Amino acid sequence: MKADSWLWVDSASKVREAVEDMDQSLLIALDTEYDSLHYFREKLCLVQIRAAKRTYVFDPLNGIDLAFLRPYLADPRLLKITHAGDNDIRILKRDYNFEFNNLFDTQRAAHILGCRYLALSHIVERYLGVEIEKTKKMQRSKWELRPLSEGQLEYAVQDTVYLADLYRQLDERLCQRGMKDQARKVFEEMTAVSWREKTLDSLGHRKIKGYDTLTRDQQERLKRLYRWRFKKAKQTNRAMFLILSDQELLSLSKGKWQSDEELQSANILSSEKTNLYGCELGKTLSAAC
Template identity: 35%
Template sequence: MNKKKQADHQVPDYKIIDSCEHLADFAETINREKVIAVDMEADSMFHFKEKVCLIQIASKKTNVLIDPLKIKDMSHIAPVFANPGIKKIFHGADYDIRSLHRDFGIEVKNLMDTQLICRFLGCRETGLEAVLQKLLNITLDKKYQRKDWSQRPLPDEMLEYAAKDAIYLIPLAKMLEKELKARHRLSWVREECSALSKVRAASNEDEPLFLKFKGAGRLSPRNLAVLESLLKVRRTIAEKKDRPPFKIFSNSAISSIINVKPLTLKQLRADNILSLRQFNMFGAEVVKAVKDGLKTPENHLPVYPRRKAPVMPPKVPERMKRLKVWRDNMADDLVMDPALICNKALMTSIAIKNPLTIKALKDVEDIKKWQVEAFGKDIINVLKNTKDTGDFNGKQGYI
């Protein structure tokens, strides 16, 4: 891809929409467009429950910042996102798609993710800042990326920052899609984007908190009980103070507390795990959480769930090995991330099922239509020849 220089880096005029009435008017207008670009800002670093704080929408004619914290009813914009006749361009859409559905019930149809395109084109750096610099010679200043977007009023410099993110996505997508067509991969990305548009935020309210704690699987049941008790206390404090749990006290502090298991405030202070401020504010609750975890009856101690590895036929490891050789060589030829061609989970499913026809390959769980069309014959050839003892070079078969 050739670098394209762009002279005008100035922020175009933008409009702030902060009322239901103005949102309804805007939705009616933007619903006539064929392509729109979308970005959003959230506050996951500053509050207990993260939320969408700003939605940026740009077209060739308009550039708006929608304020969902002031608009009580966001339903007016939902039909625009659900309209399959409008292409919605995002960059790194996964989090945005989940958040829009979680907060507003918004579903996105006809998605095009420019970050995903970059991955399919073999770009080493796929962040928006790096991509715009390389392809459009545009420099984005990301210094406000981790600021508190829930504050109101937002400073002018943060509004101007937000107004820049979406406006370049339409020309960027046009350039990238042209390259995709040249490499005959546009249909691949479209199918992946269709799947991406259906992702949803996880709801794990009934699951133990320790399941999301790194290293929990190595703890004994008794230590798991202490960990769960500490995590519940931290979550309760975080919710009360409306702050992210990690800003109450860190995971590393929790790990240290589990190792020491202080039963008194004096012991907790002596171990110097918490800062003086944290100790004064939360020390008593931490000690109580440790005691509660240690008092858990033996028959109620938590057990970290372990998935038993499936019993595989003897040929499966060999099929996996040869599929990987083929996959990695194909990735080199196409200049693509190997995981896009066939990730480990999919290779495992294929190796276990051992489909020897295109029809059987289509029945493999999670395989995409584009993968079958582009690589189906190669995959079947690998599987059919696995019983041979020759050396497999991944491109020409066995030699």
């Protein structure tokens, strides 16, 4: 990846450079990196925008106000290109109250054209003849940690590099097949999406492996533990599995603990989790008796 193909934006002067480039652009490619694995609510970690000259990597965690992007994303004359951009739009709306107009999504366009495999790497290879490597491991890396690795930066920048050329190829084929209006309707629906917080699956406890092996009382205890975990994850903005795993919930539902010491000696939870949650778990389990 060439050093001059992207710019890490961490100062007002670099923001001005990005703005000047976007002002001269007829279209921009947009992508984000966020952590939805470790948090209850997805945490936005990067915003990447490719304009006429290069890709600009904005760090929403370094204190730079990204509100200056609002008129560009809302401008109906400036085309915004995304790939599977639904969640990008939702999170940017949630965090910055942005409005989106004039969108082209390459994944949705490829789907309309009948593509079976819709990952960016597959579509880029099919329509542009370029092989790119996209791994789940990198996608799920800890994007909030700084500094980012060279591999992370290359991954983030690469997501925007091919979108403009891909748009031209896909748009031409949509025109040839008379599918432009169909695609336009899909893209307009995408701009209207909004972020919704996770809601409790009231029957989620029944989906935990081993539920059917429990007694009725134990199933009721599991139900209460499951609901406590959801509430705790929401309160602390941590992924539910980081609070307690499904198997930890199942094991806890089988016993009756009178104290943190008994819970600790049962060797179900780590000392850290027992210290953090022991009192609350005790109350939750007692209520289920």
